[in-house]
Amino acid sequence: MGLIKKYPKSIKVSLMLLVLILGTIFAVRRVDPKEEATEKFVRNNLFVLKKYQAISLEYTGVIDSIERKTLSFNGTLTGEKSLVNSGIIRRFKHNCRLNDSLYHINIYFNNKDSVIAMSAPSMVKY
Amino acid sequence: MSNNIDETLRIWEKTIDVQQHFNDIEITIRNYALTLFTGIAAGVGYLLKEHINIVLLHYIIPSSAIASLIGMIIMCAFYFMDKYWYHRLLKGSVEHAIMIENLIITTHPEIVLTSTIGKKSALLFFGFKITSEDKYCFFYYPLILIFLVLYIALLKWA
Numbered sequence: 001m002g003l004i005k006k007y008p009k010s011i012k013v014s015l016m017l018l019v020l021i022l023g024t025i026f027a028v029r030r031v032d033p034k035e036e037a038t039e040k041f042v043r044n045n046l047f048v049l050k051k052y053q054a055i056s057l058e059y060t061g062v063i064d065s066i067e068r069k070t071l072s073f074n075g076t077l078t079g080e081k082s083l084v085n086s087g088i089i090r091r092f093k094h095n096c097r098l099n100d101s102l103y104h105i106n107i108y109f110n111n112k113d114s115v116i117a118m119s120a121p122s123m124v125k126y
Numbered sequence: 127m128s129n130n131i132d133e134t135l136r137i138w139e140k141t142i143d144v145q146q147h148f149n150d151i152e153i154t155i156r157n158y159a160l161t162l163f164t165g166i167a168a169g170v171g172y173l174l175k176e177h178i179n180i181v182l183l184h185y186i187i188p189s190s191a192i193a194s195l196i197g198m199i200i201m202c203a204f205y206f207m208d209k210y211w212y213h214r215l216l217k218g219s220v221e222h223a224i225m226i227e228n229l230i231i232t233t234h235p236e237i238v239l240t241s242t243i244g245k246k247s248a249l250l251f252f253g254f255k256i257t258s259e260d261k262y263c264f265f266y267y268p269l270i271l272i273f274l275v276l277y278i279a280l281l282k283w284a
Contacts, residue, residue, distance in 0.1 A: 024281065029282070031184050053177070055177055
C-alpha cells in the first residue's frame with residue numbers, strides 16, 4: 001500500500017467542495033455602504049469620470065473645530081460648503097486611481113454616514 | 127514455434143510503443159498544467175494590481191479571486207485527465223506488456239523491461255512506499271492547494 005490509505009475516493013472531492021463553500025462563506029465581504037456612498041459622491045462631483053477607480057477608504061479621525069473652519073473656507077471642497085453645523089464629522093482617506101495615476105481624496109462623513117464633502121484630489125508621490 | 131515467438135515479440139514491441147505514447151501524453155498534460163499554472167498565477171497578480179472588483183448583490187467579488195477559482199478548476203481538470211484518463215490507459219498497456227513478458231520469460235529472459243521499470247518506479251519517502259498512483263499528490267495537490275488558498279485570501283483581502 002502506498003502513502004495514501006484506502007478510503008472512499010469521493011471523500012477528497014467532497015472535502016474540497018466543503019472547504020471551498022465554507023471558505024467562500026467565511027471570506028466573502030459585503031460592500032461597505034460608506035465605500036458605495038464615496039464612489040457615488042466622487043463620480044458625481046469629479047469631472048474625470050471615465051478613468052475613476054476607487055481603491056480603498058481609511059478612517060483617519062474626527063475633524064476638530066479648527067479644521068472644520070479651514071474646510072468651510074477652503075475652495076477645494078465640493079458638496080455642502082458649510083460644515084460648521086454638521087455635528088460630528090469623520091474624515092476618511094479615499095485612495096483612488098484617476099487617469100491611471102494614484103490619488104487620495106479626503107472624504108467627510110456626517111453622523112448619518114452620508115458624504116457631505118470631499119477635498120480636491122492630491123496625487124500620491126513615491 | 128519460432129514464428130510464434132517472433133509474433134509475440136512484435137506484439138511486445140507494439141505494446142511498448144503504446145506505453146511510450148501514453149507516457150508522452152501524460153508528460154504533455156503535465157507540461158500544459160505547469161505552463162497554465164504559471165500563466166494564471168501571473169494573471170491573478172495583474173488583476174490584484176489593477177484592483178478590479180465586481181459587486182454582485184452587495185458582495186465584493188475580486189476578479190483576482192475569480193481567476194484563482196478558474197485556475198483551481200483547470201488544475202482539477204488536468205488532474206482528472208491525467209490520473210483517471212490516460213494513466214489508466216497506461217496501466218492497461220503496462221499490465222499487457224507484463225503479461226507478454228511472463229509468457230516469454232523462459233525463452234527470452236532478457237525481455238523484462240516493463241517488470242523492471244515497475245519495480246524501480248516506487249520510492250521510499252519517510253518510510254512510506256510511494257507508487258506512481260501516489261506521485262500525483264506531489265504534483266497536482268500543491269498546484270490545486272495554492273489556487274484554493276489564493277481564492278480564499280483574495281476574497282477576504284483583495
